[in-house]
Amino acid sequence: MTDVNFALPLLRDGYVPAAELDALRTEQPIARLELPEGIDVTGWLITRYDDAKAVLGDHQRFSNDFTRLAEAGDLQSLLQQDPGGLGLIDPPDHTRLRKIVTPEFTMRRLRRLEPLIDGIIAERLDAIAAAGPGADLVELYALPIPSLVITELLGVPYEDRDEFVDHSADRFTFTGDIGDSLGQIGESLKYLRGLVEKMRANPDGDGLIPQIIREHGDDITDTELAGLADGILTGGHETTASMIALGAHVLMQNPDYVSLISNAEPKQAQEIVDELLRVLTVVQVGFPRLAKEDVEVGGQLIKAGELALVSLSAANRDDALTPDAQTLDLRRGTTSHLAFGYGIHRCIGAELGRMELKVALPELFRRFPGIKHEGDPDLVDYRMFSIVFGLESLPVTW
Template identity: 35%
Template sequence: MSETTAAGAPAVPKARSCPFLPPDGLAGIREEAPVTRATFTSGQEAWLVTGYEQVRAVLRDPSFSVNVPHALHTQDGLVTQKPGRGSLLWQDAPEHTDDRRLLAKEFTVRRMQALRPNIQRIVDEHLDAIEAQGGPVDFVKAFANPVPSMVISDLFGVPVERREEFQDIAEAMMRVDQDVAATEAAGMRLGGLLYQLVQERKANPGDDLISALITTEDPGGVIDDMFLMNAAGTLLIAAHDTTACMIGLGTALLLDRPDQLALLREDPSLVGNAVEELLRYLTIGQFGSERVATQDVEFSGVRIAKGEQVVTHVLAADFDPAFVEDPERFDITRRPAPHLAFGFGAHQCIGQQLARIELQIVFGTLFKRFPTLRLAKPVEELRFRDDMVFYGVHELPVTW
C-alpha cells in the first residue's frame, strides 16, 4: 500500500503512476482508515485524514488551529508563517474572523464579475501573442503564468515594470525542495516590493484593492502598513500560483482526454461544469492542509490529543467514492459536487470566485481560438510540479 518507515508509521504516498491521478496507495489508506498515523517529508509522524467527511470535520472544527509548531511537508520542518494581522492563512479566530471580514467585502461575487471584461482582454491579448509567435510554444511561460499574474496584479495595482519580478518571487516561495535561505530571500524580496507598493498607494490612491483597504472603515484600527503588506502578500502569491497551476495542468488534462475536450468544443455551455470537474479532479493542494489540535478531540474512532498535528489530505478527499461516484473518471458532464479544492470552513479560499471566473474565461476562449491545439510532447515526458506546494506542470509545449 505504501512505504513503511523505520519508525513504523507508513510514509504518505507521493509517487504517481498517472500524473493526473492522486499518488498510488492513497486510496488504499483512505479505504483502510480515513484517519490514521503517517510519516511525512519532515520525518515526523502525525495524523493523516483522507476521507471526505473526515476532512470536512477537521476543517470546520475550531479545535484545530492553523498555527502548527512544525512543518510536515518540508525536509527541514521549519514553519514559514507570516506574523501579524492580515495574513489569513496563519490566523485563528477571532483575529481571522475580523480580518477576513475586512477583506471579504473586496472579493464579493459582484465585484469579481465586474472584472470579466478585463480578464477577457488579458486572455485575448496573450492568445494573440501566442498566435503571432507560432507553435510550438511553452504554454506555461506564454499563458498559464502571465495571465493570472496580470489579473491579480491589476487587482492590487502592481506596476507593470515589477510584474515579472513578482512572478519570479511567487515561484520561489512555492518550492518545497529548496533551503531555508532561498525561501527567506524570496520573502525579503516580496516584502520590499509590497512595502513600496503600499507607500505608493497611500500617497496616490487608485482603483485597486490596496487603495480600497486603505480607505475602508476600520473601527478596530488594524489596517496599518503591516496588515496591508501581509494581506497583499498572502493573496497575491496564493491567487497567482494556484490559478496558474490550474490553467497549465487543466489544459494538459483536456488535451490528454480528447473525448472530454470534444464535448467542451461541441457545447461551450459546459465550461462551468468543466471547471468544477477540473478543480475536483486536479485538486492541486497536493500535500494537504496542516492543523494542530488545541484540545483533545475524538472523532472517526480515534482520539487526537492536544498538541498533535493533523494533515487534511484534500486531494484524497476529493477522490473519496463516498463523496463522488467513480472518482477516477474525468467527466465534464458530471453534476458539480461540493469539492474541497478551495478548502472548507473558516479558511475556505477567499478568492475562489475570481479563480472560477478566470478558469471559465480561459477554457471558454482557448479552444475556440485554437481548435486544433495539441501537445507537442508526450504526457510522460512532461515535468510535473512534485517539488512545489501546488501541483502542476513546469512547462507545457503545445502546437496547433
Template identity: 45%
Template structure:
C-alpha cells in the first residue's frame, strides 16, 4: 500500500476511535453556502473544455479522493469503465439524499425526489409512468411540433439579425417551448422558470444552499401546476397522467416528476444547442455536413457534440450503502461517490482523440445521458431536438459565424453542474463588403 494511502487509512481509523460513543450531527447540505475551492475542479472549464486538473486526476487513478464536506468523504470517478460500473450499481449505492437535509421540518417542495434522487421501488414506480411516453414510437408524434417550433425560432433569429444572441432566441427558446407543450404548461412563465433553471445548477454564488432553494422554488411551481390540473387536466403529459393514473399518485409525486422532465428536457438541451452552435462555428466541415449530409452523417455530428460537450458535468451523487473497495479505494458506508461524466467522456483509454471535437470519436459509447437505472429517460427526445434544430440552423444560415473575437463576451458559466454559455452573439450572414 502506498505511504499516502496508509496515512489516510490511519487518519480515518483514529477519527473513528475518537468518535466512539459520541453522537454524530446530521449533515445539512442546505446550509452549505460555499463549496471549498479545491473541490470545484470537476465543475470548472476553460471555454468548453474541462480544466486540466480533471485529466490529471484521471491520469493518477480512475477513482480518487476528492475531499471531505460536512464530515462526508467524497470520491471522484473519472475513468470511463469505472464510471459505467458505478452508475450501473444500484446495490452498492443509493441515490436518496434525504439524510443530508438536516433535522428541521421540510416543506413538500424542499423534499428530495423525482427520478434522479430516488431508489427502487419508488424509482421503478415513477419511471414506469414516463418510459412509455419516451419510446421512439411515441416520440414520433412530436416530430411535427418540434419542426414547427424550430422554424419559429429560426424566423425569430432572422427578424432580430443580422447580429443576434443565439442563446436567447434559439438555444433557450426551442427546448423551452417543446417541454412546455409536452407537459401541457402555459408559456407565460418562461422568464421566471428560465432563471430558476439556471440557478438550481449554479453553485458559484451560494453553493449547494442556493441551488437547493432554487430547486424548491421550481418544484413549488410545478406542484401547484399539478394541483390546478386535477380538476381540469390539460392536453399534455401532466394532464394525461392525471386522467389515466391520477388516483395512484399525489400532487407532490407528480410535481416532482414534472420537475425532473422539465429541467432535464430544458436546461440540458438549451446548453447543447447553444454550446453546440459555438463549436460548429469552429468546425465548418461538420456544420456543412449538418446542412447536406445524410441521416447517418448528421447523427455522427450530433453524437460527437454530445460526447465532447457533455453539459451535465457530474451525475447525481451516489451514497455508499456499505463499506467496500472501489477500484483500489476503500469506500466507507455513507461516503459520497461522484461520477464525472465529462471526465469519463474524455478518457483516452476509450476515446481516440479525447480532447478534440473529432468525428472519428463518434463511435464511443459516451455517458452524456448517464448509464444504468438512472440513465436520462428523455435521451431520444434530446437527440430529436438537436437534429431538427441544428440541421435547420445550418440550412437557413449556412454562413453563420461568431460576432465577437472576445471569448469573455460569450458568458461561459463559472461553476455549474449543468455547464453552458449564457450569451452567444452570432452573425447570421457575412457583413456586406464596402465599395
C-alpha cells in the first residue's frame, strides 16, 4: 500500500480536485496517509462517498476531541489553546453547546435575516457599480457580504468588526507545520475571549453572543462562548466568501450558466447553488477523526488511536452520490452532498450560507449581465494548499 502525502486532498487543477483523488477512490479508497510532522499516529484518507458518511456519521466510535488529537501527536503545548467550538469537541459537551445555538440557525429564525442579507447584497452591488467598470469581486463582493452578515448575527460592535473578520483569514493555509496553523487559531481565540468578556460585562446589545449571555449566563464559560463565536465566524465567513467568488468564476465561463441563474426562480436558484456547492466543495477535508476503538471502514481496519481524514471534495465526486458526479450540471437538482459535512458535526450555519448564496449569485448577474473576467480566466489567483479552497482575487469587467 502506497502512502499518500497529506497535501494531496488540498491540491487542485484549476478549481477541479487533483485527478489522483479520483484514482484513489477507485483503486485505494482507504489510503494510508503521510501526516505532517508532529502528528505521530497512523492516518487514513477516505475518498468514497459511502465510507465518508460512515466515518463522519459515527461519533460513537470516532472522536473529534481536539485534546485527543494533540495528545496523539504529543503536542502538549497546544492543549493550552483549547480551541473549543462545535467541530472539535465530542458529546456530551458538543450536545450541550449545540443545543444552545441551534435555535438561532433554524430556517424559521434565519428568515428574519432575509431583509438584512438583501440590503447588504444591494449595497455591495452599488459599490461594484461605483468602482467600475472593472472591479475585484473578492474584495468588493465575496468577502464583505458574509462578513457583514456574520458580525450582525453575532452582535459584534461596529468598531470591532474589521479585527473580528481579520482573524479568520490566515488560519486555513497549510504550510506543513501543524503548530503554525493552530497558532493562528490561538491568536483568534485570544481576541475573541476578550470580546466575550466585554460583552459579558455589558450584555445589552443585539446579536447572538449577548443573547446567549443573557439567556444562559454561567451555564456557558467565556472560553466556550469564544469557541462558538470562532466556529461560526470561520464556518460562515471564509467558506461563503469562497463560494461566492468561485461560483461567479465558474458561471462566467459559460453563457448558458449565466442565463440560467439570471432567470432562476428562488427554488431553482437554490438547486443551482447546491450543485455548485457539491462540485466546488470549498471545505476540502472534514475535521480529523480519531478512532476510539478498532473500526472497519470499506474493508480496511482502522485501529483505535488512528486518524481518519475525509476528503469531502473526492466524496462529492463519487458516482455513488449522483450519476456522472464529475460533471457540473446546474439542472441536476439538490443532492445529499457533503459540502457541509455530515452527522452531528454538520455545519450549523449551512442554511445561512445557502440563503446568502442563492441571492448573491443571481443578483450579481442580473445587475451586471455582461460581467466577465478581466483577463484570462485560466490565470486567476487560486488560494493554494488551503483547507478552505478559494480565490485570492477575481478581477472582472463589464
